[in-house]
Amino acid sequence: MIESEMIVPTPDAVAGAVGRLAGVVNRTPVVTSRTLNAQCGRQVFLKCENFQRVGAFKFRGAYNAISQLTPQQRVRGVVTHSSGNHAQGVALAAKLWGVPAFIVMPDDAPAVKRAATTGYGATIISCPAAEREERSAALVREQGYTLIHPYDNEHVIAGQGTAAWELFEEVGELDLLFVPVGGGGLISGTALAAAARCSGCRVVGVEPEIAADANRSFRSGVIETLPTVPDTIADGLRTRFIGQRNLAVMRQYVADMTTVSEAAIRETLYFVWQRLKLVIEPSAAVALAPILLGTYQGAGERVGVILSGGNVEVDGLF
């Protein structure tokens, strides 16, 4: 797993990940709803990764990557720069393998995210927000840690694809599958899974309108970068650019990309909590919004949606 070599994963890689993750990941439920189908005018299948370990799909990719470390890499440890779901995914996967994990977080990361990460036994390394990537790279050079990149990593991509693999296994053919896009890990893994299992299924990525760099990159063929971190409610999708491996997979296997407004994200979030009784995070609502609110045309009859996670602070409600 040498990061400087650019290995773009193939559909086969997802099958390998499925085997590695068996019995370790939660096989999350697929939820359907009369109310939802009536509202959308089609059959909708929600793959509920909010019920995944650590509360999001990110555990899949992290575990697939860490399970393939060499014995020497395991002894030295892993590092990543993330204060969100990927940090917790790496921390838990590393704990299960007995691998030391170092998570580079900004000085001002919320206490609740620090606690969640240290709760899995990982060590937090604090630094100014702008220096996170540089600090991670330094730890790789100086300490010999292996970087587990949040999305631009072939094993992470293949692991994320196992959610869609399970979905196809459970419900069969789909006409279309909506996926939220941040750095591009989930959508590239999902597109590979579709290529392997359900080649007639169109995989469509969804971004917040105000964070639409992946839409632009998908169309232009080069990585487009947002000037600043976008202020979307979908906190899991506040990435400024996607990865090289992600773009390569997306250009080959993704059918289309679309965007949704902040108002649409909020409306969808409310619908899922209030009517479907599922706690999901705003990033997950992004993927459902185009079909719930009818802003995407030509979705077909059988539509899947990856509800990516459910990590949101509910303290304010009680």
Add this chain to the structure above:
Amino acid sequence: MIESEMIVPTPDAVAGAVGRLAGVVNRTPVVTSRTLNAQCGRQVFLKCENFQRVGAFKFRGAYNAISQLTPQQRVRGVVTHSSGNHAQGVALAAKLWGVPAFIVMPDDAPAVKRAATTGYGATIISCPAAEREERSAALVREQGYTLIHPYDNEHVIAGQGTAAWELFEEVGELDLLFVPVGGGGLISGTALAAAARCSGCRVVGVEPEIAADANRSFRSGVIETLPTVPDTIADGLRTRFIGQRNLAVMRQYVADMTTVSEAAIRETLYFVWQRLKLVIEPSAAVALAPILLGTYQGAGERVGVILSGGNVEVDGLF
């Protein structure tokens, strides 16, 4: 279905209801969680009636009752006095059978509850809160409507028992099953289901400490009445007394009763939303609290909990 005759349902009645409800009710999922099991120190099985039609188990009993009306009773219509989940259960079941439904609600019932009820095509009859039962009784006498009592009705009781029936069918034997208690419909149906399918399972009812009339009635053998409507956060359990049929079943088939504090209900509610990603209502948290917080001793190794519903307004969160 003449309300003045007191017919106490038997375990057989639940089997009959299972047949009537097949293909109509949602076969709700049973959720398990590593986190929950670790916290409780045992295996816990959550029967998720928050995913039931109308968002609560109440649809089961209402449908079982309405499906057994005579053709003449169907033409005349049904009435009930409830502004909560039972009202919606009756409204939907009546709609599915083409039966006119009249729901007596207090003048000050929240607009959202009125809208949910009229959304299923029921007619709301407003009156002062204190006159609701009297007004329902008058409609039965004068209009010939059939009263679908929220809990003191043998068909309603048998219908509510189908949730536990499905649970036993899916997970097999349980040592104990916790059920929230308001008027006693769910616990009496559940106890009958256990008697029919899993006679070694102890059915235990749980009430808020400040609404513990059923605990007292269970022990004394007579119906004890609270002087005022209890001000518990568990709005589905704000009943002042249980029913005659419910008490009769409970005395014969329920193993034990316990109570939980308001703080315990809130803590459990938070845990279920934040960690399990399930939107449940406070009444559902009541049933999980004794095992999550360890206030009930001797629960055994395999424990079931009926999460009774998920109807709570989430608007404040966004």
